[in-house]
Amino acid sequence: MSMQQADDILAVAAEWRAAGEQVALATVTQTWGSSPRPAGSQLAVTRSGKMAGSVSGGCIEGAVAEAAMQTLDSGTPQLLDFGITNERAWEVGLACGGKLKVFVEKLA
Amino acid sequence: MTPDTLAALTAARAAKRPVVLATQVPGGAQLLLPAPDAPAPLAEAAARALDRDESGTVTLDGAEWFLNVYNPPMRLIVVGAVHIAQALVPMAAQLGLAVVVVDPRRSFASDERFPNVTVMTDWPDEALDALAPDSRTAVVTLTHDPKLDDPALDRALKSDAFYIGALGSRRTHAARLKRLRELGHSEAAMARIRGPVGLNIEAVTAPEIALSVLAEFVAVRRHSPLADKAETAAAA
Numbered sequence: 001m002s003m004q005q006a007d008d009i010l011a012v013a014a015e016w017r018a019a020g021e022q023v024a025l026a027t028v029t030q031t032w033g034s035s036p037r038p039a040g041s042q043l044a045v046t047r048s049g050k051m052a053g054s055v056s057g058g059c060i061e062g063a064v065a066e067a068a069m070q071t072l073d074s075g076t077p078q079l080l081d082f083g084i085t086n087e088r089a090w091e092v093g094l095a096c097g098g099k100l101k102v103f104v105e106k107l108a
Numbered sequence: 109m110t111p112d113t114l115a116a117l118t119a120a121r122a123a124k125r126p127v128v129l130a131t132q133v134p135g136g137a138q139l140l141l142p143a144p145d146a147p148a149p150l151a152e153a154a155a156r157a158l159d160r161d162e163s164g165t166v167t168l169d170g171a172e173w174f175l176n177v178y179n180p181p182m183r184l185i186v187v188g189a190v191h192i193a194q195a196l197v198p199m200a201a202q203l204g205l206a207v208v209v210v211d212p213r214r215s216f217a218s219d220e221r222f223p224n225v226t227v228m229t230d231w232p233d234e235a236l237d238a239l240a241p242d243s244r245t246a247v248v249t250l251t252h253d254p255k256l257d258d259p260a261l262d263r264a265l266k267s268d269a270f271y272i273g274a275l276g277s278r279r280t281h282a283a284r285l286k287r288l289r290e291l292g293h294s295e296a297a298m299a300r301i302r303g304p305v306g307l308n309i310e311a312v313t314a315p316e317i318a319l320s321v322l323a324e325f326v327a328v329r330r331h332s333p334l335a336d337k338a339e340t341a342a343a344a
Contacts, residue, residue: 008204014118025109029133029174030165040163040176077136101165103133103174107109 009053013044013107022047023107024068028055028100032083035098044107047072055102056082067104077105109138116140117178124180128154131174133165181206182329185239185269187232187260188250189216192275196248196318197225203322210235210260211251232260236267246271246325248305252280258287265297271328273305273321307334 010025017023026043028035036057043053043061045068055064060082067078083099109117113129117140120127128141130150139146141154150173153166157175165174184200186193189211200207201224208226211217217227228235232249236259241247247264248271249257257274264272265288274284281303288298306320307327327335 010114010117010121014114017114027131027174027176029131038163039165039174077134079134101133103131103136105109105131105136107114108111 009042009044012052013042016044016046016050017107021050022072024071024104025107026055026064026068026080026102026104029079029103030101032099035100045069056098056100060100060102064102064104071104071106075106075108077103079103113138113140121178121180126158126177126179128157129176129178130154131176133172133174179244183208183239183241183245184325185210185236185241185245185247185260185264186250187211187235187248187256188252188275189213189218189222189227190250190252192250192314192317194221195314196250196321197222199315199318199322201225203326205246208235208239211256232256233263236260236263241267241269243268243270245269246273248273248275248321250275252276254284254287257284258291261288261301262291262293265293265300271325272301273324274301274303275305275317276303278304 013023013025024045026045028037028039028041031039037055041055043051043055043064045051045065051061051065054061064080067080071078080102082102117127117129130139130141141151149168153168154175157164157177158179161177161179163175163177165172182205184205184207186196186207187210189209193209197207197209208228209217209222210228210230210232212229212231214229217229219227230238241264247260247269249260251257252275261272261274274281276284284303285298302324305324306317307323309320309323311317311320324335
């Protein structure tokens with residue numbers, strides 16, 4: 001990604017896919033409160049475990065990567081909810097106290 | 109995302125066409141906008157999102173759509189292929205800006221000093237006429253030489269450039285404003301010029317001055333209150 005801008009996750013994802021990787025793309029679709037990354041922020045995840053970009057300050061990337069593996073298996077996109085009003089928050093924990101939704105899709 | 113959608117999106121971005129990828133959530137149906145056959149409410153919402161440069165979710169006819177905005181990169185036109193420009197250009201690229209360096213002095217504007225960046229050796233007024241700064245363009249003059257800075261600032265003031273900065277001390281800037289006034293620019297118009305350029309972080313070295321310029325650029329772009337404090341001197 002030398003000539004790409006550092007946060008051009010889509011370009012990185014496309015490169016990985018062109019190289020034969022299975023790639024899932026996670027995108028922040030909505031935020032409330034003090035979420036660190038705005039809507040449109042993206043995280044690309046490969047089956048082989050590569051990651052580029054971010055959807056939070058780092059607190060939910062693991063959970064999103066896990067969901068990405070499910071989406072790579074099933075081909076079905078998911079809309080994930082993270083936040084203090086959601087049960088998942090107790091599992092994952094959003095240190096910032098924000099709330100956000102993340103859409104996970106397979107780069108077919 | 110289908111290969112067709114990804115290819116269309118990649119092509120639009122390579123051609124620097126502003127587009128919106130609309131995704132119905134949670135289903136995942138996708139549409140790249142603008143498109144001739146798009147439903148009017150969705151097309152209008154996409155146009156507004158592009159205008160605001162802000163991705164987000166809208167509900168239309170009971171369906172939820174995520175509108176991901178892909179505007180072309182903002183541009184930074186740097187007038188003066190000087191030492192500070194050498195620090196500024198790679199930092200600006202890191203911020204995702206498309207950078208053009210303008211300097212008719214070929215010994216300054218060499219590929220060796222500025223690898224991997226577009227360099228124009230035209231006179232600054234001609235270069236700016238060709239580059240046509242728009243509302244997503246920033247212009248920064250760094251030469252300290254009125255012969256080069258003034259024509260660039262004259263053209264920048266006649267454009268929609270959203271950020272105009274001029275390196276130079278307060279005294280240099282006052283003299284510059286006097287010359288621009290003689291070219292017919294009003295006080296209100298000249299107030300668009302940030303001079304001395306940059307946020308006041310007591311910058312001394314070239315990279316520090318570059319940082320202060322880009323910090324101010326971000327403050328203006330993101331509507332930070334810091335953008336209003338720019339009168340206090342930063343880079344001299």
